[in-house]
Amino acid sequence: MTRVFNFSPGPAALPEEVLRTAAAEMLDWQGSGLSVMEMSHRGKEFMSIAAEAESLLRELLAVPANYRILFMQGGALAENAILPMNLLRGRASADYVDTGEWSKKSLAEARRYGGVNIVASGQDSGYTRIPDRADWRLDPQAAYVHICSNETIGGLQYPEYPDVGDVPLVADVSSDILSRPLDVSRFGALYGGAQKNIGPSGLTLVILREDLLGGALPCTPTAFDYKVVADNGSMYNTPPTYSWYIAGLVFKWLKAQGGVAEMARRNDAKAALLYGTLDASDFWLKPVAREHRSKMNVVFRLQDESLDEAFLAGAKARGLVQLKGHRVVGGMRASIYNAMPIEGVQALVDWMREFERSHG
């Protein structure tokens, strides 16, 4: 068995230790005689798995007691609808900051349920910068202010989170949750698909302040009413039990590694190594403004695009896979989430330097 270095934007690489545990426990979880996949979600075995995962996540992110953690389904794209259904709470509109593909999807979907004010947009910069907070035209009556913490496709990330006053700040954190410390108390809600830093696709996490519960629109499916989900411990409908279990294993791994502070240190080091290599030469084009570069999804292009295929083929031959950029932006993208070790980034950088020497 040879494992590759997997730079997929998601579903993405998982810690090998987590996969080994999952394989070992597949037919018999801790002497229960059951696979986790086979457990009733209301049985004591799965209830303990579920509770431990939530407790670990609460500890890792220091989630305050007045915040609820929901384990849901549908991914961030479904949440783009479910969130306004739940959080508009009779307000006329919500504020959205447009920083690229994912923000645009979020705000387009929200328009089905209420007014949407685009309070700032990166469009003028070709989505290479996050608009300055000073220029945001916020509405103090807005139901919430929505941002995308990290744009997976464009490769932009908020270096720090904006102050938006008393209006609840809501963030899609699909692609950078648990990659760095974050002060949950500054948000009304955080949400994200699991398939980048947490676990398998099919699990969606929502962390929200409990005073925001209870205002779902009448058209909200009961299974997606945050209050119903919260009141039922995320078991109103059968939750994605196996994904929840894997998420718990990832949380355990994260804690053993030193938690999110240690992850941030490692992610900083990985990003510094990769961006440093890119910055060392004009052979590589770096579209994103330096201060807004994502530490999760490093987007770059070869100056000579005719070399793209050769670069990707050579990478693959070296066990470096899924480096092709999203079709919307082209070029390359190296997604270096928590589970990507520095050795993977080093191997990529080695190949980049070798490729540049022979083609530069």
Next chain:
Amino acid sequence: MTRVFNFSPGPAALPEEVLRTAAAEMLDWQGSGLSVMEMSHRGKEFMSIAAEAESLLRELLAVPANYRILFMQGGALAENAILPMNLLRGRASADYVDTGEWSKKSLAEARRYGGVNIVASGQDSGYTRIPDRADWRLDPQAAYVHICSNETIGGLQYPEYPDVGDVPLVADVSSDILSRPLDVSRFGALYGGAQKNIGPSGLTLVILREDLLGGALPCTPTAFDYKVVADNGSMYNTPPTYSWYIAGLVFKWLKAQGGVAEMARRNDAKAALLYGTLDASDFWLKPVAREHRSKMNVVFRLQDESLDEAFLAGAKARGLVQLKGHRVVGGMRASIYNAMPIEGVQALVDWMREFERSHG
């Protein structure tokens, strides 16, 4: 490692062979160097897994070419909303047959989106019978007629499917899909959560006639618009990739066993053995009308309820788990889906006879 016989109503037992394959492939799927959990859903590896699973399901159920198969999220409870959102198509109402807990949940949820006519109800019989088709008061203008093929909680199952004329017949088949042959062409749509006969929870299957696509209500989240899902090969949002893979392994196992006809033969034999034991003595109460008894969820009670705990404890000691009935009906429930071998039912029957001898 000692595996138990797991009578859970869902998430339920899976074929051990499937679990062994999943464990063996966990760190490296077929030389890819990747776990299936780590694969981009748009990469060629996962695309081949997804296509094979769909193709196997199409073959197993002989799904006609004008039907689409959707791999979705949210379970049957979410579908209770998503289905009327998509299939009301401007009609004033839909017809629902009420045969118990799951039907009631379905029709209550549908009321959010349009009119609901309860065209027949098993309430008068205490939900021990499926109402005679001759007494259903169908509306020829209804958007569809909804039935629950198998009531997991009450233990009722349609022995055959009703003729409802030109109105599309829609069935929640969560708990008996693939347990017996079924003529898909008689339905407008079939849907179900995967966690009984298909795979892990978190995956929902929808099989529907393609002329019913395209009429979603404006409030439908894009990720749950059947046409969007169909047009994007169930990849508009990131699908639950690992559950899809496990479902494919189950479909492969099913085919190797002889397909749904062979499953029906085995399920008939298992049900005959268990109901035969129940019928042999008044020690056991059998609430459901004989002709409507479920071959998937066998519901029974001990005449002397004070023996319940002793019966369950003895069963557990013999490796027979999850036999306690749903809190709504009490008593016992043995769920004997496809993955439950006859040996498990035999072991249960052996214990029942032994228990009756010592307590009867």
